Amino acid sequence: xxxxxxxxxxxxxxxxxxxxxxxxxxxxxxxxxxxxxxxxxxxxxxxxxxxxxxxxxxxxxxxxxxxxxxxxxxxxxxxxxxxxxxxxxxxxxxxxxxxxxxxxxxxxxxxxxxxxxxxxxxxxxxxxxxxxxxxxxxxxxxxxxxxxxxxxxxxxxxxxxxxxxxxxxxxxxxxxxxxxxxxxxxxxxxxxxxxxxxxxxxxxxxxxxxxxxxxxxxxxxxxxxxxxxxxxxxxxxxxxx
Amino acid sequence: xxxxxxxxxxxxxxxxxxxxxxxxxxxxxxxxxxxxxxxxxxxxxxxxxxxxxxxxxxxxxxxxxxxxxxxxxxxxxxxxxxxxxxxxxxxxxxxxxxxxxxxxxxxxxxxxxxxxxxxxxxxxxxxxxxxxxxxxxxxxxxxxxxxxxxxxxxxxxxxxxxxxxxxxxxxxxxxxxxxxxxxxxxxxxxxxxxxxxxxxxxxxxxxxx
Numbered sequence: 001x002x003x004x005x006x007x008x009x010x011x012x013x014x015x016x017x018x019x020x021x022x023x024x025x026x027x028x029x030x031x032x033x034x035x036x037x038x039x040x041x042x043x044x045x046x047x048x049x050x051x052x053x054x055x056x057x058x059x060x061x062x063x064x065x066x067x068x069x070x071x072x073x074x075x076x077x078x079x080x081x082x083x084x085x086x087x088x089x090x091x092x093x094x095x096x097x098x099x100x101x102x103x104x105x106x107x108x109x110x111x112x113x114x115x116x117x118x119x120x121x122x123x124x125x126x127x128x129x130x131x132x133x134x135x136x137x138x139x140x141x142x143x144x145x146x147x148x149x150x151x152x153x154x155x156x157x158x159x160x161x162x163x164x165x166x167x168x169x170x171x172x173x174x175x176x177x178x179x180x181x182x183x184x185x186x187x188x189x190x191x192x193x194x195x196x197x198x199x200x201x202x203x204x205x206x207x208x209x210x211x212x213x214x215x216x217x218x219x220x221x222x223x224x225x226x227x228x229x230x231x232x233x234x235x236x237x238x239x240x241x
Numbered sequence: 242x243x244x245x246x247x248x249x250x251x252x253x254x255x256x257x258x259x260x261x262x263x264x265x266x267x268x269x270x271x272x273x274x275x276x277x278x279x280x281x282x283x284x285x286x287x288x289x290x291x292x293x294x295x296x297x298x299x300x301x302x303x304x305x306x307x308x309x310x311x312x313x314x315x316x317x318x319x320x321x322x323x324x325x326x327x328x329x330x331x332x333x334x335x336x337x338x339x340x341x342x343x344x345x346x347x348x349x350x351x352x353x354x355x356x357x358x359x360x361x362x363x364x365x366x367x368x369x370x371x372x373x374x375x376x377x378x379x380x381x382x383x384x385x386x387x388x389x390x391x392x393x394x395x396x397x398x399x400x401x402x403x404x405x406x407x408x409x410x411x412x413x414x415x416x417x418x419x420x421x422x423x424x425x426x427x428x429x430x431x432x433x434x435x436x437x438x439x440x441x442x443x444x445x446x447x448x449x450x
Binding site: 129167 | 332336337339340343368370371372373374375376377378380402409411412413414415416417418419422425428429430431432433434435436437438439440441442443444
């Protein structure tokens with residue numbers, strides 16, 4: 001089945017990042033088919049066209065050196081592209097049968113309502129945390145990434161979120177990757193994390209880490225994460241289970 | 242209660258995150274992990290204000306070491322020298338200063354007192370990054386090789402953990418090379434608790450599709 005022809009011109013407020021992909025889905029995948037909107041499609045793997053030269057210029061996070069060698073980190077190779085990456089990226093577009101236009105937007109702007117975050121945490125079954133602490137954790141995070149579902153012109157719903165803490169120079173740690181259960185199974189979690197990684201690397205944070213529950217280790221492996229690299233163990237202070 | 246694609250915080254849905262700090266402290270006292278018993282477990286479980294460190298600040302002073310709790314006065318070049326001597330990569334000094342100055346992080350280091358006063362060289366160091374309320378990760382724990390085995394590493398770690406806990410953070414994590422896992426265990430750290438794995442992103446692992 002040939003991939004659809006052209007993507008229609010995007011709404012003026014967003015730059016449509018032509019991902020040239022379609023999402024792994026059970027029966028809800030849409031491939032854009034010219035002007036007739038979205039048509040159902042077979043299940044496919046997700047593809048994100050990453051720019052090889054940019055990725056190659058970033059050093060790996062772990063360096064092992066013996067005492068005799070001096071290694072100095074190279075000056076930041078920030079932004080070799082001419083056009084800056086947009087903060088908002090359209091991951092999915094769909095025109096409903098009734099004509100409503102829907103989009104799922106990734107954003108690294110971190111523009112999120114703390115009540116929406118709490119509602120999302122409720123949906124995935126997390127215990128309630130004080131709103132002030134949620135707000136503080138977002139404010140103190142280096143990067144807060146969101147997935148919003150936009151319906152028509154005025155409906156905007158938070159359906160995914162992830163954040164990363166960082167020392168602003170070397171290391172980042174990803175926490176709290178959430179996708180609304182109603183929207184899981186469509187590859188949105190993968191897209192969310194991939195885009196988050198892209199932004200971190202774009203900002204020259206070379207060491208991206210996270211701590212994965214047993215059940216999601218494979219999910220992150222498929223995204224390029226390695227568990228216990230070189231035998232290095234994640235450890236926690238007095239964990240209580 | 243876990244969903245695909247959800248990265249749980251360490252303490253997951255079954256945690257006591259929603260409890261008040263006082264009640265959490267009570268839980269800490271009563272549900273102590275005996276399998277991680279160290280020589281002085283209780284010092285880490287007491288309310289932080291009266292926490293007793295293995296070696297007190299005063300004892301360190303008599304040995305010629307001063308504990309510092311901020312990056313003020315830290316000689317970044319000297320710290321890089323210590324990094325190199327323990328086998329870490331040297332860091333770009335500007336980026337290192339940026340990492341140290343970043344708000345929300347905690348820094349503890351030990352300064353070797355200099356005869357005649359003046360700023361002394363760092364001989365032990367640890368820093369943490371986090372969101373200030375829930376999570377923190379400890380990085381770059383180093384002790385000058387010629388001064389290892391004296392309790393300086395433990396000294397900085399105990400104080401760093403105490404500082405983080407005082408600010409309310411109780412999810413404290415780190416990445417330990419195999420040969421230092423044993424150093425962190427008596428400090429109260431456990432590896433892969435409940436199967437949680439530390440993971441690192443590696444470009445070469447990214448699957449081509």
